Amino acid sequence: MSTPTYSVLGTRPIRHDGADKVTGRAIYGADVHLTGMLHGAVLRSPHAHARILRIDTVKAAALPGVKAVITAADFPQGPDRIVDLGEGDTPLSYIRGNVLAIGKVLYRGHAVAAVAATNAHIAEQAAGLIQVEYEVLPCVLTAPDAMREDAPILHEDLETTELGKKSGKVSNVAVHFRHVLGNSEEAFAQADVVVERTFDTATVHQGYIEPHNATALWNEDGRIHVWCSTQGSFVVRDVTACILDVPVQRVRVTPTEIGGGFGGKIPVYIEPVAAMLSKKTGRPVKVLMSRREVFEGTGPTPGSHMTVKMGVDKTGRMIAAQASLAYEAGAYPGAMVGPGGMCVFASYNIANVTIDGYDVVVNKPSTAAYRAPGATNAAFATETVVDEIAEKLGMDPMELRLMNAAKEGTRRADGPKYRRICCVEVIEAMKNHPHYSAPLEGPNRGRGVAVGFWFNAALPSSCTISVNADGSVNLVEGSTDIGGTRTSIAMQAAEVLGIAVERVNPTVVDTDSVGFTGVTGGSRTTFATGYAAYEAAQDVVRQMKERVAKIWEVEASAVNFEKGAFSAGEKSMTFAELSEKLGSTGGPVVGRGAVNPRSAGGSFSGAIADVEVDPETGRVSVLRFTSIQDAGKAIHPSYVEGQMQGGSAQGIGWALNEEYYMSPDGGMMNSSLLDYRMPTALDLPMIDTCIVEVANPNHPFGVRGVGEANIVPPPAALANAIYRAAGVRMNRLPMKPSAIMEAIWAKGN
C-alpha cells in the first residue's frame, strides 16, 4: 500500500491552547467562581470498614456560616437498577454508594456527609462537627485475603457471577470469568519448556497534579449546571442526572481545563454532592478535594495477584498459556480485570490459552481506570515469564517475541480476531533500535525488554465545523483536551480542508453545545473525535462543492477538491476564495460529523530499559529508556512522543516506587505527594521514543490511539533489566529498594 502524503498530518504545530496554558489564562475547575458561591467540604470515613449507626449533623448545621449539611439520605432513594454510563453495566447503588456512603463505609476516605458554607474553612470545620457513630468491622485489603472463605464480606448482597451465571454464593468475588482457546492443559503436556510464576502488584494512583473539583448550580428552573475538570463531560452529565434522578436534559456540564486524569477523572465523585448542596442552599457550591482526599477517596488502579504459566516447544513456539488474574476492585465491583484478561497474552499467537479473571472487592477506594487499565499488571507477569523462557531456551528475548508475535488473523482467547495490527513491526523496531544493540558496560547493570498491548476504545464523538469568511474555520468539539487533542483533532479537519491548522479554531464546549462525545480516555480522542472532525470537514467540502457548482453553473459532482482548491475543468478557486462568497451563494456553511466507530484498532508498545542496581541499597537507577509504539498515523508526532514519554514515566514509577502503603487497619499511610513516591524529572533519563506507523484500517487517516499502550511494558522491562543487573527475578511491584535487597538476600541464602 502506498503511503499517502499529507500536508498537515505529521507536522508539529504549536498547540492552540498553548498560550493560555503557559500564561496561566486557562481556566481550570478550581478557577471557577460564581456570584454568591458557597464552598463545600466532605466528611470522610476514618475506618476502612464500618457500619454507620447514626449521623448527627445538628452541631455542624448550627455553626455560623454553614448553609447546608447533607448525607446519602438527601439523595433520591429510587430502586436500584443497572445503568451503563460509558463504562459498562453497573448497579446504580454502587455509583450512589461511592458518592456518599449508604449504610456502611467500605474504605478509609469513603465520603459520608458534606457541608456547604460561606467559605472553605467554615465548611471544613463544620464537616469535623458532624458526629458519626460507627460499628467498626474487620477489613480486608488484598485480593488473596478477600477471596478466603473466612474473609470479612464487604457487600452482604454481592453474589459471585461465576462464569457468566449468578452462583448463589455471597463472597467478595464479584465476577469470575474464564476465556478459553484450544486446550491449554493438553498443550502444556506437549511443551518442552514451561514456566509458571506468581506475581503481586501494589495499588497505585494515577497521580494527576490537579485534585478533583466541582462547582454546581441547581437553578430555580430545575436545570443543574456543573463546572468541573473531567475527562468526560457527558459522563458527568449522565451520572449526575442518574444519581439526582433527573432527565439528562436537565444537567449541563461545562468541562474546564484539566490538570491530568489518566483515567482517574472519568468517575464522578463530588459533582452530585455539589449539586445537592446547591439545591439545598439555592446558591452555587464549589467542592475541591485535597491531595489526601484524592489518594484516599478516588480511584486508584487495582493491586493484583496473578499466576501466569506459559509453555513453548523447543524451537520457542508458544503452544500453551494460562493465567489466573485476581484484581482488587476496591470497595465496589470493578471492571479492571476484564481488560487484564484481554491483554495478558494479547501480544502472542498462542493456540491454547486459558485465562481466569477474578474481580475482588477489598476495603480500599473503588478502583478507576488508569492508562491501559489492567494491562500493565498482566504484562508484568507475562513479559517476565517470556523473558525467563527465552533465558531457558538460550534465545534472544526479542527473537522469541518476534517468532510468536500476534498478527492479522490471530485470535485472542477472549474472542476477537485481529485486523491489521502492528505487533511484529513494533518488535522489529525494538530489535533494530540502536538502543537494543548498544553496549551496556559496567557492573550491576542490565537491559530488559518487554512488549505490551492496549486495545483502545472507540465510543461516540461529535464535531461541528463552521466556515468563516476569511477562509478559517471554527471547530466545535466535546472532548476534554488533556494531551493536545485540540490540535490533533484540528489537524485532521485542516488536512481534509486543505488549510493550515492555524486556520482552525478548535473550541471544547459544554454538553449543551455539541453532540454526544464519550470520554477522553481509552486513547480514543485523536482517533474518534478526530474521525468526527474528519466527517464534519467532509460535510463542509460537500456543501462547498455545491456552492462552487452554483457559481460556475456546473454539476456539484463535476467539482474536484484537492489540497485546498476547488476545480472543474480550467476553473479553480481556493477554499479561502470560496469562503468569502458563502454569504452570496446561500449563506453560511456548517458541517457536522458524528461517529461511533465499531472498533478502535489496538496499539502495541515496547520498552527497552537499561538499569543499574545498587547492590548496597537496592536502589534502581534507570540509565536509558526507549519507548517504541505504533501510532497508526502520528498526527502530531510531538504529542505522540509526549504520550510515550508520559506513559513510560508512569510505568517506571509504578515499577519502582509507587504503592498505597497500608496500615493493617486499612489506612493509607502515604497519602501525600511527599510520601507517595512518583518519579520526578531528576529520577528519570530522557526517554527516547520511536514511533511505528502501521495504518489502522478503522480510521480514515489510519490513526491508532497512543495514550495508553506505552505504560504497559515498562514494569516488565525493568524487572527483566533488574534480573540481568542483579540476578534476581522480581515478582512483586513496586520493585523498591527494600524489595530488591530482600530478593538479593533471599537468593544469597
Next chain:
Amino acid sequence: MSTPTYSVLGTRPIRHDGADKVTGRAIYGADVHLTGMLHGAVLRSPHAHARILRIDTVKAAALPGVKAVITAADFPQGPDRIVDLGEGDTPLSYIRGNVLAIGKVLYRGHAVAAVAATNAHIAEQAAGLIQVEYEVLPCVLTAPDAMREDAPILHEDLETTELGKKSGKVSNVAVHFRHVLGNSEEAFAQADVVVERTFDTATVHQGYIEPHNATALWNEDGRIHVWCSTQGSFVVRDVTACILDVPVQRVRVTPTEIGGGFGGKIPVYIEPVAAMLSKKTGRPVKVLMSRREVFEGTGPTPGSHMTVKMGVDKTGRMIAAQASLAYEAGAYPGAMVGPGGMCVFASYNIANVTIDGYDVVVNKPSTAAYRAPGATNAAFATETVVDEIAEKLGMDPMELRLMNAAKEGTRRADGPKYRRICCVEVIEAMKNHPHYSAPLEGPNRGRGVAVGFWFNAALPSSCTISVNADGSVNLVEGSTDIGGTRTSIAMQAAEVLGIAVERVNPTVVDTDSVGFTGVTGGSRTTFATGYAAYEAAQDVVRQMKERVAKIWEVEASAVNFEKGAFSAGEKSMTFAELSEKLGSTGGPVVGRGAVNPRSAGGSFSGAIADVEVDPETGRVSVLRFTSIQDAGKAIHPSYVEGQMQGGSAQGIGWALNEEYYMSPDGGMMNSSLLDYRMPTALDLPMIDTCIVEVANPNHPFGVRGVGEANIVPPPAALANAIYRAAGVRMNRLPMKPSAIMEAIWAKGN
C-alpha cells in the same frame, strides 16, 4: 389554502431563560469579571464640532493605577476602504473615526481617548487629566441647516452622491437618491384632492435600559476575546477585526445577555477600545458606558425634515404621491433615509410616485438603527396627509386606506413588487376591531388611526441540533435573545421534531461555536434563525429516518415521520424511543441548518389611538391604544404581543415626549433618563393587541418578523387623534404639551 395545524407553534410556553432572568442569574455584559481585569474610561468631546490640535496624555498616564492611555493614533492606520459589515457598504474610516475621533470631533460626546486603570474611579479621573487642545468650529444640528450652502462642513472630503453618481460637490449631503414610478407631476394635475405638508421630527434615542459594555482580552497568542451585550456577536467580531486590522479568525465574541437594543446595540463603540487597552496592558479590560455616554455617544435615530404630497381622485383613489425626505445621519453618513424612502408610501398602491431622499450629516451622534429605522418618521408624514385627505373627501379614513391598500403584485417606487402581503388584512382587522367602533365620549377626546410597514431583514443564520438519549435535543444558535427568541426558535425545532418545546435546550453561544449568524435586528431572528433551526431539525429527522431504516431493515425512504413518531407499515417508534438507540445504530445525531433567505417578507401594522388633550396644558393622555399587526404565523403569541406593545409604547414616547433637547452649540441638555422623557407604565394604558396571520411565503411556517412595524403607525395615529380632540394638525414631533399649546394658540389667532 388550508391552515396547517401545529402542536407547538401558537402556544405560549415559559421562556427557557425565564428563571435566569427573574432570579438575577443571567449574566449581562457588566457582570463579566476576569482575573486581573482593568477598568476603562473614555474621554469624550465637550464640543459639537472642533478640530483636535493636540492630545497630551502625560498627566493621565502618570496617575498611579493607570496602565494605559490610548487615542486613535494607537490603532492601525491602514488606507481607507469600503467594508460591508452587515449594514451595507461603509468607508472603514467612518467606523474607525466614530470609535475614537481622528483629526476632528463631530459631536459632543465623540470619543477622543481612553484609559485603562486598576479601577473605574481612577480610570475616570485619568480620563479627566487628558489634555486636549481644540479649535472649536461652528456646528450644525438639523438637516435643513446642514443643507444650506453656507453650512459648516463636517467632512471636507465628503462628496455628495447625487442620484447614484459622485457629484464633485463637497457638502453635508452624503447621498441624494430618487425613486420614481410613473409620472407624479402629470398625475397630480389629474388629482381632485391634493394635500402637501411639511414635517419635522426630533432626534430620539432607542432608550434601552442597559448601557453599552465591553470586556476584552488580547491574549498572548494574538487572539482577542470580547464579551459584550450586543445585538450581533458576529458584527462585533467582524468590525473589531476590521478596526484592529486582524483576520476575523483572531476575534472571538461572547454575547452576554442584553438589556435591550432596539437597533442601537448593533454598532460597535467600545469593543475595539477595550481590546486595544488590553493589548497595551496585557490584561483584560472592561469598559462600561454611563447613561450620559449612551445618550451622547451612541446612535440615536435620525431627526428628519420631510415634505409629503399626495393626490387622489374624487373616489379616493390615490393617483400621485411625492416625498422629500431629509434625514439627519448624525456625524457620519448613515443609512436611515434609505428605509424611509422604501416605507414612505409602502402601504399603498399608487401608480405615480416620486421619492427624494437626502442623507445629511450633522453635529450629533452618528445615528443607528431604531426599530424600523426611518419608517416611523416617514409614516408620521404620510399617514397624517392620508388622514387629511380622508377628511377632505369626507371618507372614513380606514375605507380610504382599504381602497388603496398595497397587495400582492403592487410595485413600490423603490423597485420591489410585493409577494403575498397583509396590508388589506391588517386594515380590515382595524376596521373590524371593537375599538374602532367603540363610542368615544367626552370633550377634548379624539380617535386616530394609521398604518405602517416594515420590510424586515433576512441575513444569514446558523443552528445545530444534537439529540440526547432521553429524547431531548440541544439547540445551538448565535442570535442574541432580546425578546424571547430562544423559545421562539426552539419552538420551530420542536414542531419539526414532534417534541415538546421544553425538550429543547437552546443555547446562545460565542462566535467560535456556531456558524455565522447576522444581527438580532430587522425583525429577523424568529424568522431567519428559526428557519435555520427548522433546517437543522429537518437534518436531524433525515438522519433519524436512516437509523430507523437500519433497525427495521427497510429503505429510509419508506420511513414516515409525523407528530414525533417514525413509522413504516405496521411498525412505529417515537422520537424519544429512537433517541435511546442512537449509540447502537451509528452514534450521535447532529443536525445543522444554515440559511440566507433571499427575502424576509414584510409586516404591516396598524394603530388605533384614543386621546384626550388637556386644552389648558396641552398634555395628551392616551386613553386607549390598539396595535394590529401581521405576524405571518405567530410562533409564540405572547412574544408577538409583547413586541407590539413594546413598539407601541416606544412609538407613543417618540410621538409625545422624547427628543434630544439641544443647546445651540450642540450640547444635549437632557442626557439622563430623568430629563429624557420616556413613557413609564403610569403614562400608558394597557396596550391592546390583535395579531393577523397571513403566511409569509418565504418561510416554512409562514413567519414574518414582528419586532418593528408596530412602532411605525403610533405617532401618526396620535397626531390624527389629537386633531380630532383639539382641532390642530401637528406636523412636528414630539407633540409635547408646549407644541400643542402653540398649535392651539396659532389656530386661535
